Amino acid sequence: MKKILNINSWLFILLLSVSMNAQDNKLLIQSKLNGRVVDEVTNEPVIGASVSIKGITHGVVTDIDGKFYFQTGQKFPYTIIISYIGYKKKEVYVDGSPVLVELKPDVQELNELVVVGYGKQSKKDITGSVVSVPKENLSRVTASADNLLRGAVSGVVVTQSSGSPGASSSVRIRGGSSITAGNEPLYVVDGILIYNDNSNASAGVSNAGASVNVLSTISPGDIESIEVLKDASATAIYGSRGANGVIIITTKKGTKGQDNISYQGYVGFQKITKKLDLLNASDWASLRNDVQASIGQAPSFSAAQIEELKTSGGYDWQSAAFRTAPVQNHQLSFSGGDERSRYAVSAGFFDQEGILLGTDFKRISLRANLERNYSENFKFGVNANYSNSISNGLANRTATSNRNPNALTTLLYQPPVVPIYNADGSYNLNNNPYATAVNNIIPNPINDLENTVNETKIDRILTSLFGEYKVNKEITAKVAVSGDIINTKQNYYAPATTEAGAATKGFASVGNRTVSSVLNENTINYNTRFGDDHKFSALGGYTLQYTQGEVVNAGANTFVNDNNEFNALQDGVPVKPYSDAFESVLKSWLARVNYSYKGKYNLTLSARADGSSRFGSKSLWGYFPSAGFSWNIIDEDFAKDLKGVDDIKLRLSAGTTGNQEIGNYLALSSVGSVNYSLGGTIQTGLAPTRLANPDLKWEKTTQYNAGLDVSFLDRRVNLVFDAYYKKTSDLLISVPVPLISGYASVLQNIGGVENKGIEIGLNTENIKTDGFSWNSNIVFSANKNKVTEIGNGIEQFFPIVPNSTLLQQQPVTVKVGLPLGTFWGYKSDGIFQTQEEVNTQPKINSLANTRIGDRRYVDTNGDGVITATDKVSLGTSQPKFVASFSNTVIYHDFDLNFSFQGSYGGKIFNALKQQLEISTLGTNASTALLDRWTPANPSNEIPRATSSPLGIVTERYVEDASFLRLKTITLGYTLPKGIASKIGTKSIKVYVSAENLFTWTKYTGFDPEVSTFEQNNLYPGIDIGSYPNSKTFLTGINVTF
């Protein structure tokens, strides 16, 4: 009852104070000041803070509710000074009562708590490499949580795989440590362990295209903090899932004190960053004439026709496909709490249209975080998140997608002389002499984009319940049960007028995938001190995670009309359905001990034992120990003399972690169905598809880390430096076995990869004056990756790229001694200029008819012919280093945030460029072909026009992907407290923001941040048909009531 009164009275005071403000000012002769001091971050009252009026000695101290009261002869206005240990001293200009003062915690304060695995730890005592994402990054405007990590923390590389709304990105912490198993970090969201496997959001519907990012189901606005755990001391507590690093996401919780209602919203639009330079109609007509000539055919266009095309201009298919697309986001949150209960409830709505026709992403998210102190010893709570997202993506083609994987590439290849629309405004579906009609339809890619349905709907419930029981002062027990349910429905429909639907008169496919995971965690914490010098804590626990999933999909074609799309499969002719189910169990024991002597020497030992159903029957359990040591040098006597140095800390750690992201059941043999027609009907045959490997187990990563944290110049400069060496062994590789066994490969723990690198985080306060401040944050990481062993004496293999054109080119290799994602191809050497050269110099053996004007390749092994053995490494997609430079400038009520991001030394295989530089009779090409070799233009760069679309991997198409980008820039204005409160709010901030405003790069594709094959480690950095990136412009408002 008392509590309820409290809340009510607070609400009352709040409302009263808001409404009475104006009158108070006028009536006062001798001022009375009511005030309250709270923590800016947590909103908790600050008890015992001293408040004084500037210039006079009179001072008071805040009470248990953070409140204070003054009576003074001073007239308003005047300035008060508030100070409290652990917070930055603050001066506040007051011209009336009451006043709310928010104190900013001094982030350099040594007792700052940092979230670590299964708990929190004092920053001073930490031995591992744990970095928090700066608050500025968390307020960044984005659709998906993983984008908040971009450029935020050294050692973390986030690569966007496509610009599609809601699309996935790959996150690498300290490089890729695995070849075939997953390389994504483990996410821990409010204690729930999640591996961000995008396939969980795919029901396997044919032609679905780029996958939807599972992390996009969490609203970024709900995130309170993100911690990145990088070294073994920090991650080994996560055992067989720690090898790729761990990202801990904590959502916003309520705090004791005021109730807050806040609204955050923005609206804006996005535009394509650039278009590709393609031939115009007249240039294309000339090219086609040259191609015709190369096969001895008459020209297709007369000189007069070409001249006419120069004036008529042809058709710009690219412009027809891209649009300026709106984006909006709204989030309403309620939070607060009293002595015993705390709550945070929010609802969010995000709506983004894609810059490419027919694509969009919508999300509704709801969250409720509640916590209740049942008694002094027992508290319980719930964190519940529900989200519903719907995305429409760029669909893949039905065909075995060789050079033309989707409608985006089709439109780029579309001859510019082919009209997009008919005279009546409808789509041109037959007037195209350069393509073959199928069922009287010549597909039009713009029509394909607009009318193909490729929808993914995800419902996700992520919820955890916990109870925490304080057995005594030193021992706390905690039980948590959480659930993660992802229910995905996919709908696909290609109407009869589209490429994918023409041959079969419509093609529909629907699919459903449900994955649910239940996690139970039971932990006990023990905290004690022996005397003043010895601090000791221990953690022990047992956890169990059970995951199961079911998949089903079905399809049909040959519909009478397109009216019912995918919702009436029964009206068509069914195609083969599919269903699948899987389950996995992970049981774990975990323990950690922290010991700190005099605050100077800190030791952390941790261990985890994981039993996983994914492992073979002979190696069900894995053990993952780690040790970390840190030394606060600054506390040593000899360090006292170091002038200007405020902190020095040395960290050393070593440990072993694992990776179990290998998929389910792979230790078991399996039988798969294969068909054969007997008696004129298809019969199901069963064939062995996999050999059993009872020894199959986790991948093992041993990591060593040395770090140095230094602060100087009154903590205005803070440096965090880390160097690491990560060696992964027992790598799961599908080892090629003799094909005579009937199998191509067997999954074995056989390979090795190493990563070594350095990371620098430099945080500086460049300017700090009364009304003006400038802070910067520089993040730098360099990682070197190398494959050390593949197994069975094999030195090199070529991953199968799932694209028939690229597969045959074998553009990527895994080779001992080289990094993962190494591009492999021929070095080129200009163009054959004379028949003499053609006759005498080495030619590529498979191009029997090499002629003058063809590209020349380097005979690296000197055997006189160009064969596959002349291919060499053309670089890797992994950058030499990545860096970011973020700034916050505050001038009175204005704040400016801008952040540059850059990447240096990585390569991208621009397969799209390669295909656009191939001349054919029926497709458009890059403007590079304007400089093609002809007898009159003896180019040494671009070969002659031919009709043979043969792609060769050369350094011309393995491009430098280095870039520097003004990633974000935001200008905000916070209304003065007085004005804000006059209109009934606690604070109002308005801002304008732009993303990807400028990019400096030599890369010639749409965007250097690209990876068509998404999270895959074997062939990253290939660009063919990826959804282009966009520039975004936003304006928004944050209001707290």
Add this chain to the structure above:
Amino acid sequence: MSLSKRNKKNKTMKKIFIVFILSAGLFVSCTELEVTPTSFTTTENLFKTQDDAVASVTAVYASLTLDPGEQTLFGRNLYFLTDMASDYAAAGVSATNPQVRALSSLTHDATSDRVQVAWRQIYSGINRANVAIDNIPKVSGNEVIKTRLINEAKFIRALLYFQAVRLWGGVPIVLHEPTSIAVESLKSKRATVEEVYTQIIKDLTDAESLPSTYGATDIGRATSGAAKSILVKVYLTRKDWPNTILKAREVINGGYGYALFENFADAFERTKENGKEHIFSAQFEPNQAGNGSSGINFAATSFTGFTATEPADIISDVALFYDIYAAGDTRRDASYMKQLLNPATGTLYTFPKPLFKKYIDFTNLNARSNTGVNFPIIRYADVLLSLAEAINERDGATLEAHELVNQIRRRAFAKPILTPNVTVDLVGRTTIQLREDIREERKKEFVQEGQRWFDLVRWGTLVTEVKKVTAKNSVSERNNLFPIPQSERNIDPVGLPQNDGY
């Protein structure tokens, strides 16, 4: 707080504590680490019933026509080696795989992906056969059916080894399923050509006891006639004329009912598949290889629609291989098409070069990758010509040898097959002349049927014949065999020495 309240609270706290412990304990005990898959069978659990045995043999057949993500063995992949690497077929402009072009120009090497895939597909089929042969004896079921199934598997195993031994020479002989994943145990060194043939003949001899016909639902399975016919080809390849003649006569006179179609084009007509001339065919069916694909690629790769763009599979030299058909020889227009009626426009479209035609289903021009024309592995015409060849080689150009060739010719010219015809019959040919005649007939008869390279190698004329095609003048004696795939030699360089010239 009153005492009673405090006691109550303490009790509650105890309860909470117990719930705590219980909940933890509950989860600990209820789940096992070893999970049993519910969506697939492990190999160990497969062979229980007769149906399992049948399914395992269906999978053996499927190795001929199905390989998800790849061109199928008889659907095109063997064709790269046995036709494109011979004289008459070539890689057209649409062939974008450099390795395919290399085979076409006979400049391929041991890294050729097509050669490797063919090797893999053949041994994958052999392994399936081994699995069936090893395990079928232990299933419960009708012993007669079980024996039949084992013999069917032996037939396919022999057929695959027969391809392998001709393509690569002595290859490793693997006759049992692998029992361990240790690489050493999976290796096996090259056997001699003699040993491989001994094994082939052994399996085919067992397969001779297969039924000669099947009920409607089993049509397409290997028959005793098929086993004998493949044996004809084996003995012919080995130049074992007496056995060739013996086996061929068993096929012809054994009461199997084989005969030539009166109309040559019927051999590639979907409605006439598994007819009297089809002794054994790889069975293709729409949607067999998954949604919208049948596994036979020729329709899609020989004809890319009504455009001037050259398809991937194309005749190498029109003068040498198209213009050679005499007027009235129906085989030309059944094997190639110079023109085709475009149903969309109603006009006759003329291609720059004649296209291959045998596997195109004209009732389904739009879904060319999903047509179901069977691939004839052995036709009765082949048995007749093989017998003619063997008689001519052993006994000279006898009347019987003449008659066998003439039956093929009469059918080609749409004349009554068994009635002598003065306009088309060959008469009074010498052994040498008849040898040439037979070779000429085989060239015209078996376009796109995977015979040409085997024929040229058997006759020892590969280099001279292929050299006649300008774009293929890189041919040399090494091309009488294909290279052992480099990837295999990387794993076992000792056991798998490379063929000469690679």
